[in-house]
Amino acid sequence: MRTQMWINGVFTPGTSGNSIDVLDPATEELIERVPAGNAADVTAAVDAASAAFAAWRRMPAGERTDLLHEVARKLTEKTEELAVLLTREGGKPLVENRDEMSWSAACFRYYAEISRNIRGRVIPSVESSQLNLVLKEPYGVVGTIVPWNYPILLMAWKVAPALAAGNTVVIKPSEMTPLSTLAFADIFDHLPPGVVNIVTGYGREAGEPLVLDPRVRVIAFTGSLETGRHIARIAADQIKKLHLELGGKDAFIVAEDADLDVAVPGVAWAALLNTGQVCTSTERVYVQESIAPAFIERITDYARGLRLGPGLDPDTDVGPMVGATYRAKVESQVAEALAQGARALTGGRRPASRQRGYFYEPTVLVNVDHSMRIMREETFGPAIPIMTYRTFDEAVRLANDSPFGLGANLYTNDARRVKQFYEEVQAGTLWVNDPLTDNDAGPFGGMKMSGMGRELGEEGLDEFRETKHLHWDFEGGVKPWWYPYTRQG
Ligand code: NAD
Numbered sequence: 001m002r003t004q005m006w007i008n009g010v011f012t013p014g015t016s017g018n019s020i021d022v023l024d025p026a027t028e029e030l031i032e033r034v035p036a037g038n039a040a041d042v043t044a045a046v047d048a049a050s051a052a053f054a055a056w057r058r059m060p061a062g063e064r065t066d067l068l069h070e071v072a073r074k075l076t077e078k079t080e081e082l083a084v085l086l087t088r089e090g091g092k093p094l095v096e097n098r099d100e101m102s103w104s105a106a107c108f109r110y111y112a113e114i115s116r117n118i119r120g121r122v123i124p125s126v127e128s129s130q131l132n133l134v135l136k137e138p139y140g141v142v143g144t145i146v147p148w149n150y151p152i153l154l155m156a157w158k159v160a161p162a163l164a165a166g167n168t169v170v171i172k173p174s175e176m177t178p179l180s181t182l183a184f185a186d187i188f189d190h191l192p193p194g195v196v197n198i199v200t201g202y203g204r205e206a207g208e209p210l211v212l213d214p215r216v217r218v219i220a221f222t223g224s225l226e227t228g229r230h231i232a233r234i235a236a237d238q239i240k241k242l243h244l245e246l247g248g249k250d251a252f253i254v255a256e257d258a259d260l261d262v263a264v265p266g267v268a269w270a271a272l273l274n275t276g277q278v279c280t281s282t283e284r285v286y287v288q289e290s291i292a293p294a295f296i297e298r299i300t301d302y303a304r305g306l307r308l309g310p311g312l313d314p315d316t317d318v319g320p321m322v323g324a325t326y327r328a329k330v331e332s333q334v335a336e337a338l339a340q341g342a343r344a345l346t347g348g349r350r351p352a353s354r355q356r357g358y359f360y361e362p363t364v365l366v367n368v369d370h371s372m373r374i375m376r377e378e379t380f381g382p383a384i385p386i387m388t389y390r391t392f393d394e395a396v397r398l399a400n401d402s403p404f405g406l407g408a409n410l411y412t413n414d415a416r417r418v419k420q421f422y423e424e425v426q427a428g429t430l431w432v433n434d435p436l437t438d439n440d441a442g443p444f445g446g447m448k449m450s451g452m453g454r455e456l457g458e459e460g461l462d463e464f465r466e467t468k469h470l471h472w473d474f475e476g477g478v479k480p481w482w483y484p485y486t487r488q489g
Pocket of ligand 1: 145146147148149150154172173174175201202203204206207208211222223224225226227228230231245246247248278279280378380406446450451
């Protein structure tokens, strides 16, 4: 297991001498310790990334393509090892982490191919003696700050396009899941030293110095709204380019024509995947009142039938939450909702059978409304609060009644409802009849307080490219609009 930082192609224990305990959320036991990186370590990593930039940006596109394909190949080869490691430190069931590895490899393959095809454009000139080019170029050093819920996938969504565009990178993984990212030293080690660097550490001690280093031209961050706001504040003095993927409160609308055989497991999956710890987790469900009784009964049975357990147990459907503070947040939102009149049809507590580990039962809540915190703030846990609606207009209004706008889901086969949904719902990704499916070619990101910028697709590449406009006049003579000059002439 790799437990040291990786800077300029060399493993290092860092300068502070301090370490971070990495715990198994299913047992609360120590797995390993990693260095608690600090400003000096970040400076060393940015030194390396800056030095590597000149050669990396000039590398012919085809060579970069091959190197990125090699990342995908090595990642695929190590899928099982990485998935087990990630289950141990993050808690997600093994099957979900295998998927995370294959999606991450696909992302590297997608941007490997994009890298081969990077281009600017020729635009019409004002006069025939001129050439006008729109050029795209890398920024330089990109800092990526990643959360614990999809540590590899969200790293890949940033690092793959940043490298494809010709930038070099410093990665700061979450302090809760650094081990799977450190294992990437062996996956990136065919790249020139310094092109990718990994610094472990806490947000304040290692994340902030990365944001504050003036040589880091872009910060690509995924994490909570609070941290995103803080980063925006401290980056403002440098007018640093920020790419922020923040929290969500995704709505799921179930229309009256929905097939409940699909909608029940679909909504449950969207709400409970990774124990509800997905940025696009379904956190609010709106069901048309004519089908609500059947839907609620069936989703309650479904949630009750799920098996809780450690992610490495093949019988586990729902793993532990990642840590005590995250579980406490769900508990407090549920308790507050119950005190305000909500009813828990199942769950609403820790499982009696599991004394160790950060487990929380899948929870179905009814009698909820938008005055409750559980319908307004991000929960990030296994809760499914359900409201009913009468008209589709009402469902759209409820879906939009949120400061967040990351994703939204709909089950229907009625084209008029789909049209109203995609025209009126304010969210960066809209899924109809296929919740939470990512597409490497499709941009992903949030509206409103869910962030700014997009990952994936061509938009995801453009976040890491500066635009230059070249205006070149081959004749370059005196122009009539230089009035003082022409008067004198
Ligand atoms: P977090 O904000 O606590 O931490 C995210 C990262 O930021 C970690 O690496 C952390 O060390 C670092 N960090 C913390 N304080 C920092 C500081 N002052 N300066 C610089 N870096 C700092 O988030 P988390 O708990 O790890 O992740 C959960 C959150 O991430 C949820 O809110 C979730 O919605 C969000 N998320 C969003 C998306 C998306 O694409 N929009 C995807 C996944 C997760």
